[in-house]
Amino acid sequence: MLYSLHVKNLALINEQEVEFKNGLNIMSGETGAGKSVIIGSVNLALGAKADSGMIRTGAEYALIELSFGITDETQQKSLKELDIPVDEDGTLILQRKIMEGRSVCKANGETVSARQLRELSNILINIHGQNDNQELLHKKKHLEILDDFSGEELSKLKDECADAYKEWKDILKSLEETNLDERERERQKDLASFEFNEINEADPQIGEDENLENKYKRMVNSRKIAEAAGIAAEATGAGESNESAADAIGRAVRELSLVSSYDEKADELLSQLSDIDNLLSDFRHAISSYISELEFDAEDFAQTEDRLNVINHLKDKYGGSIEAVLKYRDEKEEELSKLEDLGAYREKLISDEKKYHEKVLLLCTKISDLRKKNADILSELLRKALVDLNFIDVRFEIEVRPDEEKISAIGFDDVEFMISTNPGEKIRPLDQVASGGELSRIMLAIKTVVADKDEIDTLIFDEIDAGISGQTAWKVSEKLGLLAKEHQIICITHLPQIAAMADNHYEIAKGTHKEDGQERTVTRIRMLGEDERVSELARMLGGAQITDSTLENAREMMRQADDVKNNIR
Known part of the structure; x- marks a missing residue:
């Protein structure tokens, strides 16, 4: 899990350290307070492209540091394969220092590459930003989600298929190269003979x-x-x-x-x-x-x-x-040997091409069958998760369409998510039906289902609540609370229904302080106490005017959230 985030001289942040805990960690604040900087700093520490323009005005460098606790054996093995040093107690500290024109990345004090950090992000943390919802509109993402769900069995088949596919393509290339007329064959033969004899x-x-x-x-x-x-x-x-x-x-x-x-x-x-x-x-x-x-x-x-x-x-x-x-x-x-007996060589290539084409087709068929099997399972799991997220009469299917004319290194399937959100509506492709708020909930459903199968402890959601409100917001809140039972969740939100479910609530606020004799704008992050949580929820409910009834409404919302947590945990 992620223990802490330390940021210095990044954008509006002078220097801040945030300690995260188990369960659901909520971050809230006014628009423009700097919530996006928090997710951005985590991404930077995990190897995202850095820009010296991010460095706070007047500072020589920006520094981001993440502290993790690694207890899962699979994660520890993956880190070892990447040559990432981990302390005996499982502590891993990632640090990135951004300077003009360059940056330095370290893991437990040892210099590592930005590439290694990016590979780490797939092992340690799963970040869901607002742009990820739009990826759901592309079938390529549907295939990726299904394959991830299908696990190691499919992964091995795909590796085997990729090897056979490469062999097949190499044979096709060799066949193309031997498709010569007699004049060209003699020219190539003479040249090869001359060069061979010159050396020999x-x-x-x-x-x-x-x-x-x-x-x-x-x-x-x-x-x-x-x-x-x-x-x-x-x-x-x-x-x-x-x-x-x-x-x-x-x-x-x-x-x-x-x-x-x-x-x-x-x-x-x-x-x-x-x-x-x-x-x-x-x-x-x-x-x-x-x-x-x-x-x-x-x-x-x-x-x-x-x-x-x-x-x-x-x-x-x-x-x-x-x-x-x-x-x-x-x-x-x-x-020379090939050119002198080109006919026999081509016959062998044609025989090999047929053999490998059949092998690739067989593997593609096995991959397709396994995808169809897992598509049925995943479709039902996602349908149930969507019902929990207030899609009352939803139908959800994952279509796997094999096409032998579209053979590739990963199979020959076209995979597409199909959905109907209202009774009597024909089931249609996701990109023709889902609104922005529906995409947010569908992605949360996917994260919930897939999270049970992977080893990643920490999930970050950046405004998963986009486009939703009311009863649906409560459903999303409950789903996040359930997900936080087995995972550390960090969620940036502007909805009080989701914030009420927090196990730990942080406020992100923008203010000023004196620096070098002048007023400077800074972003601050702090963990809220119980009464402060009530006030923040009241602000989210009622805006600038916080009345007694708004405060009581906030307290009631927190009591309802506690009842939900007691039932699901």
């Missing part, structure tokens, strides 16, 4: 380019190397010089050997000098051999240079490395 005749070996580069570099710089090696040889006694390091060390060894028996220290020094003499002797032999290796003729140099040019030409033309060149050669060999 050169026969490049892995590592050959590095060896050639080193050899060529040594040859080109052989004069400089020989001069330096010669001087080193002369100085160490490998040349013809009469005065060398070897002669000097030899004399030193002879002199110390004459006196080494008189003193242990002199003997130790003699031993060290003897080691140097041996090392120098080894060096003289090595450098003499090295100098002889530097000798090469013009023909050897020309052959090395020519071979290096061939290898570099192949690398430039076919991939940048010998490994890439050899891979290209193998591809051309395979292509």
